[in-house]
Amino acid sequence: MRKLLLTTVIVFVSFFSANAQLWLGGxxxxxxxxxxxxxxxxxxxxYSFSDSPWSVAATLGYSTVHVYKYSGTLIxxxxxxxxxxxxxxxxxxxxxxxxxxxxxxxxxxxxxxxxFGLHPGVLFKPTDHFAIGLHVGFVGYGDGGLPELMGDKGFxxxxxxxxxxxxxxxxx
Numbered sequence: 001m002r003k004l005l006l007t008t009v010i011v012f013v014s015f016f017s018a019n020a021q022l023w024l025g026g027x028x029x030x031x032x033x034x035x036x037x038x039x040x041x042x043x044x045x046x047y048s049f050s051d052s053p054w055s056v057a058a059t060l061g062y063s064t065v066h067v068y069k070y071s072g073t074l075i076x077x078x079x080x081x082x083x084x085x086x087x088x089x090x091x092x093x094x095x096x097x098x099x100x101x102x103x104x105x106x107x108x109x110x111x112x113x114x115x116f117g118l119h120p121g122v123l124f125k126p127t128d129h130f131a132i133g134l135h136v137g138f139v140g141y142g143d144g145g146l147p148e149l150m151g152d153k154g155f156x157x158x159x160x161x162x163x164x165x166x167x168x169x170x171x172x
Contacts, residue, residue: 021048023131025169026059037066042080044167055086063106078108084119096123100135115142117156125171133167 026043046057061080084102091097100119105112117140125131138158 021050022046022172023048023057023169024172025131025133025167027133027165027167029165036068039064040080042082042167044169046086046169048086048171053088055088056084057086058083076108078106080104080106088123094125096125097121098123113143116140117142129171131169131171133169135165135167 023046024044026041029038029040029042031038040061040063042059042061044057044059046055048055059080059082061082063078063080065076065078067076082102082104084100086098086100089097089099098121100121102115102117102119104115106114115138117138119135120137120139121133121135123131123133138156141155143153
């Protein structure tokens with residue numbers, strides 16, 4: 001049994017190192033203004049195909065929102081699952097322009113919210129193993145949810161609506 005497990009691990013690692021690039025990372029977002037305070041932690045795992053502009057990845061996140069624009073303070077906690085496909089549009093030396101095609105699903109207090117669309121961004125990779133990402137907007141449709149995190153219901157085109165989202169990734 002141990003030999004089978006060891007062989008499976010070796011084949012798996014060989015496949016990843018020969019044909020693709022695995023990355024781990026994520027983002028921490030913090031926003032405070034007169035209306036609300038949000039904090040989000042979103043770890044990310046992804047897989048880049050060799051010699052291809054395509055990648056697949058997923059983000060699992062936790063968010064807390066303190067809304068004080070109404071009477072009193074309302075505190076919401078939400079969990080997010082966001083699988084996405086990344087297409088690298090153009091690479092100029094260590095900078096890559098991309099867009100993510102994402103389906104974000106948020107769960108909070110027994111409710112669900114969804115958002116589907118494109119997230120444009122820029123990736124700076126100073127070394128072979130480290131990358132810094134920046135998402136700068138959203139184009140797509142959402143069915144509501146927490147407006148502070150997912151936006152209002154309907155079609156949306158936003159460009160830096162609140163703050164850009166920064167992420168850091170370690171590439172294997």
